[in-house]
Amino acid sequence: MKKIVFGIAFILFFSFMLVSAINMRPFGEPTFSEMDDYFIKNAQSEVGANNVVTSIVFDYRGFDTLGEATVLFTTISGIIALFRRVNK
Amino acid sequence: MKEMSKIVKNITKLVYGFIIIFGFYVIVHGHLTPGGGFQGGAVVASAFALLLISYGQLEAKKLLKVDIFSLLESCGLTAFIVIAFLGLGTTFFYNFLANSGGWFGNAVTPGINPGDMNTAGVLPLMNMAVGLEVFAGLGIIVLLMAEGAEYTNKEGEHRNDR
Numbered sequence: 431m432k433k434i435v436f437g438i439a440f441i442l443f444f445s446f447m448l449v450s451a452i453n454m455r456p457f458g459e460p461t462f463s464e465m466d467d468y469f470i471k472n473a474q475s476e477v478g479a480n481n482v483v484t485s486i487v488f489d490y491r492g493f494d495t496l497g498e499a500t501v502l503f504t505t506i507s508g509i510i511a512l513f514r515r516v517n518k
Numbered sequence: 519m520k521e522m523s524k525i526v527k528n529i530t531k532l533v534y535g536f537i538i539i540f541g542f543y544v545i546v547h548g549h550l551t552p553g554g555g556f557q558g559g560a561v562v563a564s565a566f567a568l569l570l571i572s573y574g575q576l577e578a579k580k581l582l583k584v585d586i587f588s589l590l591e592s593c594g595l596t597a598f599i600v601i602a603f604l605g606l607g608t609t610f611f612y613n614f615l616a617n618s619g620g621w622f623g624n625a626v627t628p629g630i631n632p633g634d635m636n637t638a639g640v641l642p643l644m645n646m647a648v649g650l651e652v653f654a655g656l657g658i659i660v661l662l663m664a665e666g667a668e669y670t671n672k673e674g675e676h677r678n679d680r
């Protein structure tokens with residue numbers, strides 16, 4: 431039973447990979463660049479920052495940065511808990 | 519952690535202020551030059567690590583306090599979230615100060631320009647908040663690990679003078 435389930439899952443996964451490998455664009459063609467072109471063209475006038483990377487990190491993808499800051503906060507809380515005073 | 523030789527201590531006294539100033543420069547100019555809150559905070563924390571290594575733990579603890587760093591770190595994360603919530607009139611994380619003409623609100627000409635500090639809306643404020651959080655947090659890590667090394671050195675005496 432277990433082997434059959436794993437076999438079906440493997441076949442599904444493998445066929446999915448095969449289809450995506452066949453549909454891949456030929457070697458050397460650039461990937462999609464609409465998003466990058468939008469950022470390069472409009473980031474300076476929309477956000478007003480010269481540094482386009484910062485305008486993406488803190489404005490267009492602010493949730494990502496919020497997650498990073500929360501991860502750092504959680505890490506430091508864990509380190510404070512790890513190095514706490516054990517015996518008086 | 520013992521203190522190092524006289525040469526290292528004097529060079530540290532000469533240099534660590536400049537390292538801290540450079541870190542704050544990277545934080546504050548995050549919207550104009552490469553860098554930002556995370557990178558500048560790491561630079562400031564490296565100055566704290568230099569101070570701790572060259573002067574030893576007991577001497578450096580007079581200057582660096584874990585409680586103050588903990589407070590600063592919490593203030594940084596809270597300020598970041600509060601600034602994100604301030605744009606809630608439109609959406610979460612809306613840049614409500616950009617191109618408004620007021621505080622940090624000058625418009626920027628697209629293309630190559632010399633750069634103006636008074637641009638980019640909430641980005642400088644968020645950079646400062648994240649920089650505060652990162653340098654306080656990494657300072658806490660460095661200080662606490664130095665104390666842990668001290669504790670394991672004196673395992674037999676069970677002494678932990680925190």
